[in-house]
Amino acid sequence: MRRIAFLLERAREPVYRVRAFRTAAATVDEVGLAELVDRVEAGTLTELPGIGKVTATVISEALAGEVPVYLRRLEATGGRPVAEGGAEIRAALRGDLHLHSDWSDGGSPIPEMVRAAAGLGHEYVALTDHSPRLTVANGLSPERLRQQLDVVAELNDKGEGIRVLTGIEVDINEDGSLDQSDELLGRLDVVVASVHSKLRMASDELTERMVTAIANPHTDILGHCTGRLITGGRGTRPESTFDAEIVFAACARFGVAVEINSRPERLDPPKRLLRLAVEAGCSFALDTDAHAPGQLDWQPYGCERAAACGVPLERIVNTWPVDDLLAWTRRGAP
DSSP, X not given: OHHHHHHHHHTTXXXXXXXXXXXXXXXXXXXXXXXXXXXXXXXXXXXXXXXXXXXXXXXXXXXXXXXXXXXXXXXXXXXXXXXXXXXHHHHHOOEEEEEOOTTTTOSSOXXXXXXXXHHTTOSEEEEOOBOTTOGGGTOOOHHHHHHHHHHHHHHHHHOOSSEXXXXXXXXXXXXXXXXXXXXXXXXXXXXXXXXOSOTTOOHHHHHHHHHHHHHSTXXXXXXXXXXXXXXXXXXXXXXXXOOHHHHHHHHHHHTOEEEEEOOTTTOBSOHHHHHHHXXXXXXXXXXXXXXXXXXGGGHHHHHHHHHHTTOOGGGBGGGSOHXXXXXXXXXXXX
């Protein structure tokens, strides 16, 4: 069930279809094997909450020791690598530093996201739900963020074979300040700073706004720098205009990584700016900005672009061992 949901998300299928399989998976977990077998024999699977005709067929086929037809079809049509090229970069990646859970605008609980990341072979992931100002995305208040830090600590104590890093995607305010307290930002492993508002500011004003945020010692990664949308359900949106040479020079000076955002509707920065960032000597974070488990498998989109633009492997921070990564993110700590 979860593999089917994962492949549906990966292929950007409608949310209701994904939800049907995740709901069915939760029911299966709750009911247990013995009752499922009894219900298959009695023909009463669909009487369980969240189990419909299609999901009942999948369960029946799996209990019979078969690979469900639905899953076989998805694997045949959607199980291939999502982008050609960049295989060396993808093989070198150890984690993903930008993902969201249902604590903000993601669609799945933290353990579900972590389980999917572990299944992809990641050694670590950074949980980066939104900050308070982005109310449309259910941004985390300071109190909720503190609660989330406790949840992450409990997950890491369980030793699931993957390290969950604490983090945030923090809004860059109009004056360049960050939308969270210094005290809380200082407690986090990874801070992704992104512009989500007033994307059409005048170029000089937006440049100053971004550089101010980049110079903040808490900022580790500059998220989806142009804010563009090139496809998808939200429509399209043009790039923000700023002086890229100044912004990337600031990233290089202050040791802030430029995000290579792998979401298909973003693919940000555009290749011409990605090449400029390489020439400026920037480091990079190759992330998915995933809002659902299946989207964690979108990194190859960014890998392809990184390879095409000559991004040096050693400058991609999430190819580094976790101790090296954390030593880098703590570079501005007192």
